[in-house]
Amino acid sequence: MGVVVKRFEVWIAQLEPTRGAEMRKARPVVIVSPDELNRQLRTVIVAPLTSGRRYSFRVPTRVQGRDGVAAIDQLRSIDKQRLTKKLTTLRAPTTKKLMDAIQTVFEL
DSSP states (O other): OOOOOOTTEEEEEEOOSOOTTSOOSEEEEEEOSOHHHHHHOSEEEEEEEESSOOOTTEEEEEETTEEEEEEGGGOEEEEGGGEEEEEEEOOHHHHHHHHHHHHHHHHO
C-alpha cells in the first residue's frame, strides 16, 4: 500500500493543487487519522502545520526547531503519494492538545 505512516508523525506533503483558502505548497503535516485506517487505506487525514495566524483552535507545535501551529481548521484527507519525507513524531503533551482541539472543533 505504499508509505507506512502512523498517527502523530510529521511529514512533508505536497498539497498542490489547491483551491481558494486551502493551505498550499509543500509543507509539514501531522497525521491525525487512526493507525487502523492508516494501515488499510491509501489516504490519511492530516492537519497542516503553519507559522501563520494563531487562533484558539490551532495547536502550538515545535518541529525541527521551528515554532508553528497545527491548523485544525484545515484538516484534509490526502493520498499517501503526497507524503515525501518523514520529519519527526509529535510528543505526548502536544498530541493530547491536538486530539482535544479536534474533538472541541467537531463538538461546536
